[in-house]
Amino acid sequence: MNLQDITEDILLKEPNVRSVDFEHEWYFVASDMNKRFMGAFNNVPGLPLPILVNGNRELLKCISFHDIQQQINFLAGKSDFERHINTALNFNPKKK
Template sequence: MNKELNEKTLLKEKTITSVEFDGEWYFKVSDVSTYLEEDLSDVETVSLPLKGGAIECATIDFLKAGRKKTERTEFDKKIIQALNYKPQRKK
């Protein structure tokens, strides 16, 4: 999960098809999957009639809930530990 997932970012992104329906934004799941470079097959979708056909869309909440969580490798854990390291200064 390299990119942060938030509604404002998705709305600004030109490559993602979005539509407002009943006060909520829906995003085309395949476009978001391509943008994030992630598998979003577990996202709960709704078929909406867009561009002459039914397109699988999801709200930002469903997209966040359906993102696959990947375990951090030991290397990633060590990098995060090093980035958060704050040495104590001796007085």
């Protein structure tokens, strides 16, 4: 799946991406998003939210769909090469 094809509904149906509704907004587990989309969301700020893991609640970093959309729009303005270099080097140009 291409990053530009991501919608909230698609993410909610994605079996490998856990989600939680917090204050009427969907949040997605950052580590799941990074595994599914090759680290594209490493530098997106998130909130620690309770997620059910093996029957226990754990606080995991989650990112809102709004923040996911902003990251996709930011990455869309970059070449594939630039995106891969930034991901590989864990570089966030927003934090210069």
